Amino acid sequence: MANKILIPTPLRPFTGKQDAVDVEGATIGELLANLTTKYEGLKPHLYNEQGKLRSFVNVYLNDEDIRYLEKEKTPVKPGDTISIIPSVAGGR
Amino acid sequence: MVLSNEEVQRYSRHLIMPEVGVEGQEKLKKGSVLCIGAGGLGSPAALYLAAAGVGTIGIVDFDVVDFSNLQRQVIHGTPDVGRSKLASAKDRLHALNPLITIETYETALSSKNALDLFKPYDIILDGTDNFPTRYLVNDACVLLGKPNTYGSIFRFEGQASVFATKGGPCYRCLYPEPPPPGLVPSCAEGGVLGVLPGVIGTIQATEAVKLIMGIGEPLIGRFLIYDALRMKFRELKLKKDPECPVCGTNPTVRELIDYEQFCGVAPSAPEVAVAGATDNETETTVTELKKKIDAKDDFFLLDVREPNEYQIGKIPGSTLIPLGDVPQRVGEIPRDTEIIVHCKMGGRSATAAAFLRQQGYTNVKNLKGGITDWSDTIDPTVPKY
Numbered sequence: 001m002a003n004k005i006l007i008p009t010p011l012r013p014f015t016g017k018q019d020a021v022d023v024e025g026a027t028i029g030e031l032l033a034n035l036t037t038k039y040e041g042l043k044p045h046l047y048n049e050q051g052k053l054r055s056f057v058n059v060y061l062n063d064e065d066i067r068y069l070e071k072e073k074t075p076v077k078p079g080d081t082i083s084i085i086p087s088v089a090g091g092r
Numbered sequence: 093m094v095l096s097n098e099e100v101q102r103y104s105r106h107l108i109m110p111e112v113g114v115e116g117q118e119k120l121k122k123g124s125v126l127c128i129g130a131g132g133l134g135s136p137a138a139l140y141l142a143a144a145g146v147g148t149i150g151i152v153d154f155d156v157v158d159f160s161n162l163q164r165q166v167i168h169g170t171p172d173v174g175r176s177k178l179a180s181a182k183d184r185l186h187a188l189n190p191l192i193t194i195e196t197y198e199t200a201l202s203s204k205n206a207l208d209l210f211k212p213y214d215i216i217l218d219g220t221d222n223f224p225t226r227y228l229v230n231d232a233c234v235l236l237g238k239p240n241t242y243g244s245i246f247r248f249e250g251q252a253s254v255f256a257t258k259g260g261p262c263y264r265c266l267y268p269e270p271p272p273p274g275l276v277p278s279c280a281e282g283g284v285l286g287v288l289p290g291v292i293g294t295i296q297a298t299e300a301v302k303l304i305m306g307i308g309e310p311l312i313g314r315f316l317i318y319d320a321l322r323m324k325f326r327e328l329k330l331k332k333d334p335e336c337p338v339c340g341t342n343p344t345v346r347e348l349i350d351y352e353q354f355c356g357v358a359p360s361a362p363e364v365a366v367a368g369a370t371d372n373e374t375e376t377t378v379t380e381l382k383k384k385i386d387a388k389d390d391f392f393l394l395d396v397r398e399p400n401e402y403q404i405g406k407i408p409g410s411t412l413i414p415l416g417d418v419p420q421r422v423g424e425i426p427r428d429t430e431i432i433v434h435c436k437m438g439g440r441s442a443t444a445a446a447f448l449r450q451q452g453y454t455n456v457k458n459l460k461g462g463i464t465d466w467s468d469t470i471d472p473t474v475p476k477y
Contacts, residue, residue: 009249013416041419056271063328085317087267088246090284092131092221
């Protein structure tokens with residue numbers, strides 16, 4: 001069962017310009033691991049050198065921040081949408 | 093504070109709504125908002141705040157109006173190119189509404205001046221364009237207990253929220269740490285749809301006006317994401333982080349810090365485009381590159397911009413592989429010669445150069461200043477964008 005991961009504009013160059021990608025996995029961690037296997041260029045943007053999720057990239061399960069759920073162990077149900085929301089600073 | 097007849101006439105469409113009325117309009121007249129930046133977000137925000145009758149509007153900026161601003165910074169006009177943004181904005185706002193006070197601060201916001209600048213204002217409207225200032229605005233707002241109507245834009249996507257209200261989350265609750273420099277491209281590098289800051293800046297102004305009048309449901313604890321291409325608004329939940337270093341239960345940041353350092357950005361040194369002024373191991377200059385081209389030296393010039401940028405102008409002899417494609421197309425980049433990587437200004441090419449070094453390339457140099465500096469220093473026929 002694949003879930004939809006919404007890719008934000010700054011990361012679309014690394015998913016062949018796609019704004020959403022379907023990926024399999026039972027937890028957020030599995031989904032993201034499969035995502036970065038499929039699109040290797042994403043990896044340094046999502047994970048640091050120690051393999052931990054970067055703190056300026058937030059991951060949401062539907063409208064909830066996974067930091068307040070079970071983080072990467074958060075289970076995913078069919079139909080759930082995952083969003084990656086990186087910080088952007090533009091304003092001018 | 094009583095409204096004059098002139099004000100009653102001007103604000104009549106507000107006054108006839110019971111949610112605003114005379115009381116709300118008087119609150120606006122007493123209210124004050126400090127706009128950080130008179131750029132993409134600050135332009136529409138300040139215009140609407142002035143039109144709405146917010147009594148005092150402050151603007152902090154130190155920039156000069158440039159032709160490339162006019163595609164989105166609607167407070168400035170073509171005759172204003174070359175003028176200070178503050179002078180231009182002040183004239184425009186006064187023409188729109190002479191009954192309000194405009195204060196201008198021609199300075200770069202810093203840890204030294206932020207608290208003093210913010211103190212007289214009710215609300216801070218963050219329309220800056222870089223991470224150090226974003227964190228500075230946030231922390232100053234938390235320390236002073238002033239709401240921050242936040243907006244941020246990138247290409248076709250915008251974000252908005254209200255931070256640092258009493259009991260509400262702050263920017264650091266959302267993003268405890270900034271990305272390392274170079275990982276997220278700036279507006280100048282990434283581009284931005286001209287109308288996008290119009291939407292986001294207007295949302296910021298809406299929130300400021302609501303907060304001043306105390307009406308409606310403010311965008312507190314909610315993170316609004318707008319995708320202009322798909323025309324979709326999404327709302328994500330935002331929680332106050334009890335462990336937040338600024339607004340948490342045991343804050344460790346109790347005064348303003350060095351935000352350049354916090355964001356890993358070296359304080360901007362005066363740029364000198366001469367050989368020897370760069371780190372020769374990892375960087376080169378357009379002057380050096382020109383010498384190499386003229387001497388027909390053996391090297392590989394890699395352009396990591398996007399195809400549409402390549403169409404605008406290019407440096408002779410370059411090979412285009414957009415940054416996002418570099419990992420898949422690394423085989424096309426020779427290993428037995430010197431590699432010089434360039435982009436528009438040097439940010440993306442630094443990322444690409446670091447990647448190539450990771451891949452075992454030993455002689456990789458980043459072109460400082462990118463094709464923009466090439467146009468400035470070597471060949472002005474290459475258009476700047």
